[in-house]
Each structure stands twice: as C-alpha cells, then as structure tokens.
Amino acid sequence: MIEVFMPKAGMDMKEGTLIRWLKEVGETVELDEPIMEIETDKITMEAESPGSGILLSKIVEEGSVVPVLSVLGYIGEAGELPPQQTSQVMNFANSKTEEGEDSARSFRDAVSARGEAEEGFRDAVSARDKVVEGFVNILSSGNKTAENAGTAGEYKGSIPATPYAKKLAREKGIDLCDIAGENSMNGAIHGKDVMATSLAKRVAEVNQVDLWEVAGSGKHGKITRADVERQMQEFSESSQNPFRTVESRQKLKGVRKVVGKRMFESYSQVPTVMQSMKADMTKLLDFRRKLNEGREQKISLNDLLIKATATAVKELPHVRTMVEGDELVTYAEANIGFAVAVEDGLYVPVIRNADQLSVGEISRQARELAKKAREGTIRPDEFSGGTFSISNMGMFDVYTFNPIINQPESGILGITGIEDVLKLVDGQVVVRKEAVLCMSYDHRVMDGVGAAKLKKRVKELIEHPIEILI
C-alpha cells in the first residue's frame, strides 16, 4: 500500500493546503499522474501520485491544512483495506469536531454531516468503521489520549503556533497552553515563541494567567504583554462583587489539579450509581479491641475494612472488572486502593493482593503508604494497579456520602462514621454500633444486584469478623 502525502515543495514549506482531490476513491491512478491540487504559502500546484494503483481512501478533507509529509490517503490494490491511521484520525477529529463533541456518536454525526468527509469514508466503509472504532477506543480507553485529542495542537485555532510546534505538540500529546505557561527559554519546541511574546509568557506565568484565555492583539494574533495585562484587569474587574472579596487566589496545580481532573473525568464520563447498605460494626469493633490487646502497632478499623473488602472483591470477579474500549476486562488480583487525604489533595495508594495478606501485614503496608503519601515521597507504582478502592470517612463522623469512582475501576466503597443505634434483636432492645456502606459503581460494568452482592459480602465479613482472618 502506498501513502499519498503532503509533499514538501521547498525547503521552508512546513504545511500545505489540500485544495482538491483530482481522483475519486476507486479510480485508478498512475505513478506521477496528478492526484491532487495543493497550495503552499507561495504557490498552488498539482501534486503527482507517489505510485500506481487504486485510490483506496482519502483521509483528509479538501480544504484542510496539514503539515508536510502528512498522509492524506492511500493507494493500493482493489479490495485492499487502508490501515487504521490513528494519528491521522486524531488530526481529522481535531479539525472536525467541535468542543464538547467527545463521544463516538457526535464524531459519527460530525462525519456524516460533512458530505465530502463522508464520501471519503463511504467508499471504504469497512475502513471507516475501523477508523471510527479506533477513535472510540482511543476515547474510552485512555483518558489521556482523549484529552490530547481535545486540547493538543490546533484545537483552538485562534492561537497561532508554528505548524511544526503544533505537530510536535500533537505527536507528544503536549498541551500547548501548558508549554506557554512555562519558562519560555531553552524549550525544545521553538515554535511556541510564535503564539505569545516572551514577555507576555513571563507575565502570564508570574501572574498565573492562562494564555488560552487571552486574545492576542499583535501581528498575526500574537499575544503581547498588554494583552495579558488587559486580561488580568478584566478578570479582576469581573470577579469584583460588592458582597465578596477575594481572600486569596492560587493556580490550580500539583496534586489538587490532578485530583480535580481525574474526579471531573470520572464524574462526567462514568454512569455512576450510588447504593448504600447498613452494617453492624459492633462485633468488628469488639474484634479489633481484642486483636489490639497487647499489640504495639494497633490494627486500625481501616485495615480490617481493607481486608474484608479484598476478600469480597476476590470472591466476586465482576467487581474486579473494568471497561477498556469495547471490552470488559477482569483482573485477577484484589488490589485495594484506599484514599489518603494529603494537604492539598488525595492519594489512593494500593495494597496488592490484599486478600492474601494478613491483617497485620495490611496494617503495616497501609501505614507506610499513607506516610509516604503525606510526605509526598510516594511513587507512582504505589498508587497504580488497583482493582477496587475504599474510602473511609468514619473518623470524620460522615453519615453518608457519594464517593467518586477511581477510574478505571468499577466501583468504590465508602464507609461512614459509626453511630450507636437502638435495635430490636430477638425482641430485645439492644444498643448496636452501625455504619453505612456507601458504594458508587459503574453501571456499564455491573447492575444493582452486582453492587449489592459486594456490599452484602463485606457486611457479612464485618458482622462475623472472625471470617476476615480465614
């Protein structure tokens, strides 16, 4: 199969416009026969076919501006299927989808709404399906990639960057506005200098202004210092309200930024259902007290809950299952993440194979991981690879809450504070200690019954704690 690409017609040509195709999909083309008309910043010209065969697909729409050497279509033998070109698809998606259209459906709609684009795909229906599938995969499997599709490169076309810089940003999955906020010197991506002056970038950096928000007034829309300062001025004016005054303002960054982003993604992308169940904690508390008699390192309630949850998770494969692309993938281990609050955010360290560990070992690991998280020395591999998570809010007397799933896991189990309640047991009013198990689950993976089964099992273990040790 032969790639039809944007030729580099001249040393300084960085990008070109595909004016129109001179061949239809399915037509035969000969080597060196004009196949399309292109335009550089200097001339309009016909570009020859790089080989002989049948034009199998056009993956770039007429009128698109693409970097030189980008693949525009494929030539091959009749019946041959063009390859799945994800980077090209991303490129295409970037230029075609509007902000917010991040689902496969809207991508399909966007494609079909554009006759010319569709034409390119219709002629190779199976190829198109692969292409769309590829896009769906990308969107749903890696949030990171999907996010790049949304923001990297020329997503917001009004901010100029050299084609080379955009291309590089797209390839590396770099968000151009992140680059802009950084110190502009010694950067690998020289093209970034085009979008804002060095001074504008530094003023933005010092004053924590997002350059994406700034309209450039300079030549070719370049952002100048005055533009950044105008934005700062407008922002401070717009946030002025007679009834509230700004006490402090800080850039969303570090752990807080990551947590916020992940939570937002989970909250907005996963069909989450909340389900609660009461659990009698009396025996567990009693059990813990006995366990801790004479122990130097006390076992915490959380340690026991990790163990109980791990046992249940190991027993119930559907809980260890996650959506990956168009597949449900079940992982073998009961790797339990537990939420640890740190000063400016949240970590979820993971205890691997917690079902197989003794409570004492879980306790030791949990203590160490929590310490590392608080000290900021935790390593990425210590908070990845989880298959299910818990979030214990008991020490804060929380009565009920709605935890957000730690993606891509299928659910998260929240545990509330313990309350003394009066209960009828065998006709007798007794005082029991009660907590609520608040579970959020991904409805794509399991239904209400599946979620209830997990809680039911955890509840059993809590109410018959001796089983936790088995």
Place this chain on the structure above:
Amino acid sequence: MRQYDIAVIGGGPAGYIAAISGAQMGASVILFEKSVLGGTCLNRGCIPTKTYLKGAEIIHHIRMSERYGIVSNTEYSMDMKKAVGNKNAVVKQLTQGVGALLRSNGVEVVYGDACLAAAESGCERAKQVSGLKVVVCGGQEYVAHNVLLCGGSKAGRIPIPGIDHENVLTSDEILDLEQLPKRLGIIGGGVIGCEIGAAFSAYGCEVTIIEEQERILPQMDVEISESLRETFQRDGIRVLTSSRVRSIKHASGECVLVCENDDRITVDKILLSIGRTADLSCLGAFKEQIALERGYVHTDEFLQTSIPGIYAPGDINGKSMLAHAAFKMGEAAAKNAMGERISCDLCHIPGCIYTLPECAGVGLTQEQARRQMGADQILVGRFPFAANGRALACGAGTGFVKVIVGRTYQELLGVHIFGGMATEMIAEAASLMAAEVLADEIGEMIHAHPTFSEAFMEACADATGQSMHLPKSNRSPCRSGH
C-alpha cells in the same frame, strides 16, 4: 470639483508617508507642500546635520590616523562652500526620491502654502455634503473627506533682548553658512545644539553651549549627558549648564551672550536651539475650533483632532518630535482616515544623537524607571566598550551600554548607549523591546564577534547575572537600580 479621500498638508516625514499609505489603501490623495518635499528632517534637520557630522568624523579619523601608523600631513582646513554643496546634493537626492515615491503612488502634489478653510466659504458641494473639508492653496479650493495636518514644527524662540539679529541663527540657517564663524555660541544643549556644536567644533570653531537645565541632553539618561559633557570638554567645547541667557548684545560684528549669573560670552554667531514648536499655520480657518494642548494640536490615540475627519500626525501634535515617530504616526493617521482604528504606539521610539561618540537611548532612563517602579524593582546591567574587542580595535573604547531591566519579568525597560555605533546598535534594542524579548534571552543570543553589538548582549547578561566577559569585581553590584 474633484473630491479627494485624503488631503495632506505638509510633505515632511508624517505627510509624505501618510500620503503614500493612503494611496496604497486606494485613497485619492492630494498633498500640499509649501517649499520642498521632505520637511525639516530632510531639508533642515536630520539629514543635513548628518553630512556635517560625517565631516567631523572624518576629521576625527585624520587626527587618529597617526596612531594607526599612517604617515600623512594631518593638517586640514574647512571649505564650507563645499561642505554646504555636499549637504545640498545629499538633500536634493533624497527630496527628489520623496517626489518620485509620491508620483509612483499616484499622489497629486500641489506646491504652495495651504491651510484649512471654513466649509461655509467653500464650494457648494462641500456645503451640501456634511463632513467634507476644504483646503485652500494658492487661492484655489480643494475638497476632501479627510484632512491630515502635517504642518510639522519650527524652531522655538525666546523673547530676550537682541534675539532678533542676523547673527542669531536657527538650525534652518546655520547649515547654509558658507563661512565658518570663529566663535559659535549655542543657546540650548539639546540634540540640535549638541550635534551642531560637535560638528562646528571639529571644523575648528570655538563652541560654547549654554543650557538652562542642569545637564545637556536632559531627555537622555543622565550617564549619557555626563559622558558627553566630559567628551565635549576634552574636545574643547565649553559647556555651561544651569545657565540662562538674559540678553544678547551686538557690537561691531560680535555678539555678547549675557547670562543671568552675569557670565559674558563673546561669539561671532549664535545658534538658537532651544527646541521646536508646532507650526500651526495649516490650521487656517479652524484655528479656533481645533483643540490645542500646550501649543500643539491635541490628538487622540488614533491621531484624530477634536474635529472628526481631521488628523494631525507628526511634530505638530508634540507627541514625539522625531522623524521615525512621524513616519509611524503618518501611516496610522492615513489608515485611520480610511476607516481603520489603529492606536499609534510610540513606546519604543529610539532617540539618537550623532555626536562623537554617538549617543542613543530607547525606553525608560534609569531615573524614570526608578521613579515609576521603585529602585528595588529594576536591575541595571552595563558593559563598557573598553572591554569590547571591536571597539578597542577601532580606537573607540570610550563609552558603555547600559540596560535597565524589570526585576520580576526581566523585561527590557530601557537601553542607553554611549559610544560604539550607538545609533545603529539601538535598533536591535528597540526591536527586541517591541518584540517583548527578555533580557535573559538576549544574554543568550549569539552576537557576531567582534562587533560593537556584543556589548548590548553582555549588558543584558550583566543585568541578569549571566555575564562572562566582565571580571567578577566589575559586575554590577547586586545589579540593583539604586
């Protein structure tokens, strides 16, 4: 009667650029010029003085030639007729060039004194169509939708006894002197006074500069003023500062400048160079209607006067009395007359003084920066030409480059150069400032070696603590602006 889109009064830098700019936008343009195209700059200012200062430079080289092992008769004398002739030839070539540019852009040029006329007195058409303006020139009326008042400026005068005398010249006349005065007194130590003083001193004239303020070149950074004063004194130019001329006594061909402190300086000719004032003659019938400000025509950021459709770019508005500022203003005014809304940014206008050594500056002086931002908010970097290879090879080791940098962003606030090829070097500084390139970046940019321009890079590096060509002890201490 023909209606023009734009009528331009005055063919100086603001006027001729405005006319070309308007014509390039498709406007029908008529330009009125009362004498010779090119204005003060080409005919009586920047260009003529540069020919004289080139002469001074050649003399300087003659004097230096011995050091370079050149054995020749270093005696010289001035033939002022030839100097004037050379100057006139240069001026003629340039002003003819302006004429050719206007012609090629289809601008109609009418010679004669022109000014605005009241619309009521104008033709029937102007009365009917509101907004039309009328310009009279040589008794004839011209109608235009927009008028650009590019009347420029004229030499300022002071009302002291004896000022109106044939031996008291302005820059308009002194450049046509075919006989060198033996002694020249200069009232006003600004750019014109210093440049003409430097040239005439080199020619062999005894020059005395009397400046009212406490330093010559008061608009430049104080270090430049002080350095130039030292050079002048070394070269035999007498500089009196904080000194005001009270009267001029004329007797038997001599002039005596009487200062307020009773200093008396006897000279043969006097140059009056106390600055320039707006030439408002083009306002004509609108003299009362068009708002003025400190004697200049008031304009908004789009260079429009208080009357819509009437613009005033160049010296006449007093924003900046420099030809390159006038170019920029002329272009913006013409575009705005044609419907654009261009705010004329005059932030990074360099100022150049072509003395020997040359002086140049752009942006804030150290003093201005200190006042505006506070001494602890600025960094000052320096590099002496004495440490610059090219400068030493050229026998030009005097002087320095000084950069004023903002502490927070490391942005260039001002650049001041004394010596080297200051007037050429300042272009790099002004360009990089306009492009908002930061001092720490400039310190890392490659500059050819050996060049004077390296000194600018080094000064930036000094300001940001990156200097490698300065001994530790010579680096700017704490680089603070105190």
